[in-house]
Amino acid sequence: MRDFSSDHAWLSLNTATVRQQWRLPEIVDACARHGIRAIAPWRDQVADCGLERAAALIRAHGLALSGYCRGGMFPAMDAAGRRAAIEDNIRAVDEAVALGSPCLVLVVGGLPGALAGKPLSRDLGRARAEVSDGIAALLEYARTVRMPLAIEPLHPMYAAERACVNTLEHALDLCDALDPGRTGDLGVAVDVYHVWWDPKLAGQIERAGARRLLAFHVCDWLVPTTDLLVDRGMMGDGVIDIRSIRRRMEEGGYAGFSEVEIFSAGNWWKRPGDEVLATCIERHRSCV
Amino acid sequence: MRDFSSDHAWLSLNTATVRQQWRLPEIVDACARHGIRAIAPWRDQVADCGLERAAALIRAHGLALSGYCRGGMFPAMDAAGRRAAIEDNIRAVDEAVALGSPCLVLVVGGLPGALAGKPLSRDLGRARAEVSDGIAALLEYARTVRMPLAIEPLHPMYAAERACVNTLEHALDLCDALDPGRTGDLGVAVDVYHVWWDPKLAGQIERAGARRLLAFHVCDWLVPTTDLLVDRGMMGDGVIDIRSIRRRMEEGGYAGFSEVEIFSAGNWWKRPGDEVLATCIERHRSCV
Numbered sequence: 001m002r003d004f005s006s007d008h009a010w011l012s013l014n015t016a017t018v019r020q021q022w023r024l025p026e027i028v029d030a031c032a033r034h035g036i037r038a039i040a041p042w043r044d045q046v047a048d049c050g051l052e053r054a055a056a057l058i059r060a061h062g063l064a065l066s067g068y069c070r071g072g073m074f075p076a077m078d079a080a081g082r083r084a085a086i087e088d089n090i091r092a093v094d095e096a097v098a099l100g101s102p103c104l105v106l107v108v109g110g111l112p113g114a115l116a117g118k119p120l121s122r123d124l125g126r127a128r129a130e131v132s133d134g135i136a137a138l139l140e141y142a143r144t145v146r147m148p149l150a151i152e153p154l155h156p157m158y159a160a161e162r163a164c165v166n167t168l169e170h171a172l173d174l175c176d177a178l179d180p181g182r183t184g185d186l187g188v189a190v191d192v193y194h195v196w197w198d199p200k201l202a203g204q205i206e207r208a209g210a211r212r213l214l215a216f217h218v219c220d221w222l223v224p225t226t227d228l229l230v231d232r233g234m235m236g237d238g239v240i241d242i243r244s245i246r247r248r249m250e251e252g253g254y255a256g257f258s259e260v261e262i263f264s265a266g267n268w269w270k271r272p273g274d275e276v277l278a279t280c281i282e283r284h285r286s287c288v
Numbered sequence: 289m290r291d292f293s294s295d296h297a298w299l300s301l302n303t304a305t306v307r308q309q310w311r312l313p314e315i316v317d318a319c320a321r322h323g324i325r326a327i328a329p330w331r332d333q334v335a336d337c338g339l340e341r342a343a344a345l346i347r348a349h350g351l352a353l354s355g356y357c358r359g360g361m362f363p364a365m366d367a368a369g370r371r372a373a374i375e376d377n378i379r380a381v382d383e384a385v386a387l388g389s390p391c392l393v394l395v396v397g398g399l400p401g402a403l404a405g406k407p408l409s410r411d412l413g414r415a416r417a418e419v420s421d422g423i424a425a426l427l428e429y430a431r432t433v434r435m436p437l438a439i440e441p442l443h444p445m446y447a448a449e450r451a452c453v454n455t456l457e458h459a460l461d462l463c464d465a466l467d468p469g470r471t472g473d474l475g476v477a478v479d480v481y482h483v484w485w486d487p488k489l490a491g492q493i494e495r496a497g498a499r500r501l502l503a504f505h506v507c508d509w510l511v512p513t514t515d516l517l518v519d520r521g522m523m524g525d526g527v528i529d530i531r532s533i534r535r536r537m538e539e540g541g542y543a544g545f546s547e548v549e550i551f552s553a554g555n556w557w558k559r560p561g562d563e564v565l566a567t568c569i570e571r572h573r574s575c576v
Binding site: 111114117119122123124128155156157159160161164166167170196197198199221223224225226228239240241 | 399402405407410411412416443444445447448449452454455458484485486487509511512513514516527528529
């Protein structure tokens with residue numbers, strides 16, 4: 001297992017972690033200042049900056065990417081909606097290519113309308129079928145531009161609004177069905193926040209193997225958790241045994257970045273960005 | 289599948305649904321008033337009323353029980369704590385017998401200290417082993433007094449504080465390990481709130497079979513959900529396809545009550561109890 005205690009060479013910053021403090025150019029500058037060598041930007045932050053400028057900034061600072069957030073959101077009530085989702089995902093793939101990302105992270109979507117607070121269906125089975133169809137269609141395109149897709153199973157508490165793929169096992173079942181040859185074109189993003197509770201986690205990481213372990217995200221589960229979306233903790237402040245999960249990932253063949261992704265409306269989003277990054281670095285050494 | 293549309297003969301009221309409005313004697317009276325023929329009381333409400341008086345009231349009103357809430361909470365940091373948990377669970381079994389309950393529901397517990405807001409461990413594997421040991425010990429006693437134990441898998445968002453058994457599959461693995469003979473002494477309580485998201489749900493209900501399907505709880509998952517614990521919805525107000533799950537339960541051999549259990553600090557706990565019960569009855573007919 002790699003030793004993270006003496007440097008932060010394998011720390012990547014998911015830019016949502018400081019989205020309330022800074023826009024993308026400031027984040028890139030801050031990473032340079034703190035010796036952080038990789039980021040995972042979000043589409044809205046890239047759009048705000050402009051794709052070409054974002055790509056140029058990232059290149060100029062010699063930053064690597066650990067992923068691009070995010071594609072997905074495939075289910076819709078009608079064919080036009082599902083087509084629009086695919087088209088938008090194709091744009092996301094192209095952006096990921098332009099930015100030099102190693103993968104496009106997929107948050108697959110849930111019940112149509114739910115994210116907007118007005119669910120139009122209770123049919124989770126149909127949503128799951130549409131997710132499978134959507135990934136299949138996108139994969140066809142993504143292969144032509146050599147952009148791997150990383151299905152991110154989200155915590156089951158997000159099944160309605162954000163992702164109806166909620167376990168690593170389910171995500172890998174999709175990989176088996178859509179990429180039986182294990183080409184590396186389709187894999188998973190493992191975020192400790194979403195999967196730490198799963199009794200089958202270790203076995204499923206092993207099942208995934210190196211070619212399908214495309215990303216590793218860290219933060220922590222706070223006790224108590226006061227908000228379903230924006231009360232994630234800094235590594236070490238919660239109950240996730242992060243290092244054990246990283247060990248499993250490395251035993252499974254993963255050798256990439258640990259991407260810090262913390263949504264924290266009440267705490268970290270309110271602190272100075274430099275303090276947040278310094279804390280991420282310290283906790284990456286001591287807790288990841 | 290049984291037709292629930294014309295009466296509420298198979299509705300049971302989990303007494304937590306009106307815990308802010310009434311104490312147990314008032315709840316029993318209200319059930320008589322509304323023609324509700326079963327309840328599932330909580331230990332603290334029974335203790336508040338007195339066990340003998342509670343049992344007498346329930347008998348006097350001809351009420352059935354659909355379960356007794358709750359045993360469990362097995363993990364602890366030391367042997368004394370685990371022994372104390374078993375002893376408390378034995379008292380819960382005895383109370384369940386005195387009340388004429390068909391089963392004792394087990395919320396198995398999570399990381400020691402977490403429920404009190406101060407988690408003392410991150411070792412979920414150890415907690416799970418202690419849960420298995422605790423159920424094994426309790427089962428030995430429960431068999432002597434013929435009280436079936438129903439493991440209730442809780443939603444993964446409760447893994448830290450309340451239950452580290454979070455899927456029906458995991459609960460049934462425990463049943464297989466501890467009661468390989470499928471005697472009916474150990475089974476599961478299926479609460480739609482906890483399991484609706486699970487892609488393996490239908491298969492696991494089938495796997496359980498009649499002898500292990502000991503209880504069925506209903507409420508709904510609201511979109512958005514604003515609190516992890518006390519923002520459950522009334523049946524029909526959320527996104528759970530409750531009837532489909534009940535169909536699976538009945539195909540699996542379950543023929544008991546649908547127990548309504550709604551924790552709702554911001555809505556149903558604030559309304560007059562009679563309005564809540566009338567709504568439960570209406571929604572039991574139209575949505576369960």
